[in-house]
Amino acid sequence: MEILEKIAHCVEFGKINKKSPYPPNMRNEDGADEYVKEALDSGIEPNDVLKEGLMIGMNKIGVKFRANTVFVPQVLMSAKSMSVGMAHLRPHFISGAVQRKGKFIIGTIKGDLHDIGKNLVAMMLEGNGYEVIDLGVDVGADKFLEAQKQHPGSLIGMSALLTTTMTNMAEVIVELKKVDPTQKVFVGGAPLSQEFCDKINADYYAPDPQGVIEYANSLLQLAS
Amino acid sequence: MTKKDLVISAIKLEETPRVPWIPFVGCHAGSLLGITATEFLRSKDHIVKGVNQAIELYSADGMPVIFDLQIEAEAMGCKLNWADDNPPAVVSHPMAEGVALEDIKMPTIEDGRIKMAMETTKQLRADNPDIALYGLITGPFTLALHLLGTDIFMKLMLEPDYVHDLMKFTTKVCNFMATEYVKAGADIVAIVDPMTSQIDPMSFEEFVQPYAAEVFETIKNEGALSSFFVCGNAKQNIEAMCNCKPDNISIDENISLEYVRDVSLNKGVSFGGNIQLTVSLLMGTEEECQRDALACMDTGGKKGFLLAPGCDIPMDTPVHNMKAIADLVKDEMRQGELRASEVATKEVDKLDLTAHWKSDKVRVDVVTLNSKSCAACQYMFKAAEVVSEPFGDDVICKEYNIMTEEGVQMMQTLGVRNLPTIVIDGKVEFVSQIPPLDEITKKIEAQLAKKKQLV
Known part of the structure; x- marks a missing residue:
């Protein structure tokens, strides 16, 4: 899996960071926190991390929430994963490297x-x-x-x-x-x-x- | 059969002569007394007076004593924000502010408004021996959320053991409240756990089901019946709710009543609901309220179903809307009218009556419900028949009952809206009340004279 896909996957399934025990099938794996940092360190554009990583994951969970296949606890886990990833992007928002919609x-x-x-x-x-x-x-x-x-x-x-x-x-x-x-x-x-x-x-x-x-x-x- | 028996029969899945009606009146009773929700919910005297008035006004078969899901939380140290036109809201969550679970006090009868709630129950019991009284307790998950705040959702995933400990504690509180309500005279204890609508079935099964089941077991052992109320779209959890083994479940308009009926009856649990709170009760007309209630009754049937609003009715619900439903429950004729006009507007093709009308004869068409219970229908048709007879072949008098397809088509084609109705040559002349015979005669004579002139 490419790293941006991994970021999207972590957000979709609510994998915050390596320490987090949720979801059980991703225990001890890296989470959004680690992958976003890794992506930025490897030189991937912050804008791509947002649009092709974090946003894809949030969109997928949003669609599942609408379809009643996931509920508030799952969405909150996704949102938390997204926000720890976003924290790494913050300096790039301030510098203007990443534009908000x-x-x-x-x-x-x-x-x-x-x-x-x-x-x-x-x-x-x-x-x-x-x-x-x-x-x-x-x-x-x-x-x-x-x-x-x-x-x-x-x-x-x-x-x-x-x-x-x-x-x-x-x-x-x-x-x-x-x-x-x-x-x-x-x-x-x-x-x-x-x-x-x-x-x-x-x-x-x-x-x-x-x-x-x-x-x-x-x-x-x-x-x- | 008393009203209370009717409710109990329905809850026990027995056939009932009519659908029982439980108007969930909470702080709305305060508006009946002209006082605020705050004044109302803090005073035994006000609640007793207001609920008694609502029972009378809305011909209730059963009624909750107090609809306020903050009583336990308040007694356990949550701060409340009181409002004029709503039950209070919990605004502080002690466990989110650092209070440890061990330091949260198990409430006693002396804390908060618990004693007031139980004394109110006793008084309403004494005043209404023949009405089914519901004691409402905050469900274990909603109470846990009051104590911990919304952190609970992520803790389900991240710290499941912590949530289990909290749920064990709130379950103890539920058992205590349930026992007190039964002692005070409640016939039915309902666990109201709206926050469970926000979680998935797996979380429900793990974090709610064993605890709710324990409370239902307690209620049963205390000798009362039980119900499980949920508001919001909790469709995903209906089956799991039934698996907690309550005697009844009650839902709001977010879930289809058909779905709940099919799931709950299959599980041997009776069900109730789900008149729309805002679109019908608060903002709708009397007819819209009746149509909504009738749709619920027709879906629910007379076995194992209780008609009720989706939840605590809004404080400003117009009294006439609630009364319209109370009237409908007992008025089979009105039910028939509504059903017929519903069918008529939706599916029925109008009849071509060209051949029906005669150039030299007068048509007297009587549209009826033709129910055995509809004495007015029988008398009105008889009156029309008696009056028509002396005219011989000049007048054709016929009954159309709306239990037949032809009757429904005639009702719609002739533009009849109430039953019974006499229509003379296509004109609606007499509605509902049976007129004096000579009035019918005069109308027929006049119409016949017109026709003879033309011929």
């Missing part, structure tokens, strides 16, 4: 403290080459507006787990679109539906993280 502002809506889903989406976006600005939980219009101002041209996503907080999204969307009518807003969370998304004038509803990534990528394609 775009910025994505994300937060759980005001009144809501649930962040498992929001975090999963953030991790998947990061693993797909986006810079994620995570505003955390209980985020109101003011914080979203400030982030929109600081990071113009970003995509914005918000999540809710409660039927009572999901309605708060409507107001934030109005405010964001007042500032920038072309602002794209993504919504998600267990009680949401396409019907609700249409009602509050959001641009996209995704029932799973992979949907967010695919729609974000399609917007990028349209723009280029």
Whole structure:
């Protein structure tokens, strides 16, 4: 297996580093941590490590998650593997050797403290080459507006787990679109539906993280 | 048969005369009293008053005492964030903040709101001897997640022994709570473990099944029935949930009821669910709620099925939506109307009635449910017949019952929406209530006169 493939494989199956006991069939083998370092040391372009290694692995796990063949624990293991690999790339992001696809502002809506889903989406976006600005939980219009101002041209996503907080999204969307009518807003969370998304004038509803990534990528394609 | 017997029969997989209805009212009862969720969930008096009101208002066959999955966590040192329109949320996870498992205190009746919960159960028991009462306990995995936070997901993979130790501890808490609820008078104890929807079947089998099974065994030994509630898309774990040997499982709209029915009945476990919380109950019309509930009832059947919302209903659920479902459960005629119109809009070709209408005769078409329980249908048709008779050959009176395909087609073609209905020469004239006979006669006379003039 070529090293970039090995990196993708480690991310897909959640092999963080040599020390990690998971997955059992890869015990005592190198993980994403070791392979990314090795790849960079051998002179492979950081950009290729990201796009042909880490991102491929995250994409594969995203597709499996959508198909319900893996669940949150497996995705978190993959995301962890990806992030230890990303740590080696950080200097190259700063130097500009690796370009990110775009910025994505994300937060759980005001009144809501649930962040498992929001975090999963953030991790998947990061693993797909986006810079994620995570505003955390209980985020109101003011914080979203400030982030929109600081990071113009970003995509914005918000999540809710409660039927009572999901309605708060409507107001934030109005405010964001007042500032920038072309602002794209993504919504998600267990009680949401396409019907609700249409009602509050959001641009996209995704029932799973992979949907967010695919729609974000399609917007990028349209723009280029 | 009392309402409680009805629920117990269904849980035990026995045939029931009708589907039992368990409106999962939690903090929504606070809105019935005009108070916040916080005020509601902290007071025995409020809960007793609110739940009693909900039982009455929604004609409940069974009802949970308190729908709040934070009671145990609060008693064990997790901080809660209280809200006006939701149950509180756990905001601190002691084990994520460095507290060791050995230092987490096993709760006693004196901690947090546990005593209040049990006294509430006793009072509701005394007030409602004929209603099935559910004691709801936080499932062992969800409680573990409250204590440890989301780190638990990766620890399943990286430190399985640690998670097993934690699960053994939360199982003890579950056993304690279950025993207390049964002592206080609950008929059914439900383990509510929504976080299990987030894990794969292998993890469920290893980290949840043995522990949940132990709690169900405890409930059985205490002499009560048990249920396993899960929300979210837990389809992958339904079979494993049944393998924990609860008496019943209850699911929300994220999982198809057909699937759950087939898996659970095959395993000898009754099931319940899954009226949609937001699209139907919170945002839908009364008719949409009834249609959703009816679809559940028709899928569930009258053996081993309990009609319930997918989970704790939203606080602001309109009262009329819940009442519409309560009415439907007992109203076979309304069920028939909805079924017929559903079929009509979806699959039935309208009839060509060109030959049906006569230039010199009046048609009196009576669309009925033709159920033995539909006395109104029989009387309305009889009234139409009696009135038509004196007109002899000039009037053709006929009954179309929607238990036949022709009846359904006629209902749709004539634009009939309620049963029974009298249609005179294609015009819907009398709906549901049987009119005085002379009113029908007048309508027929007028229509006949018009026709004679034309001829």
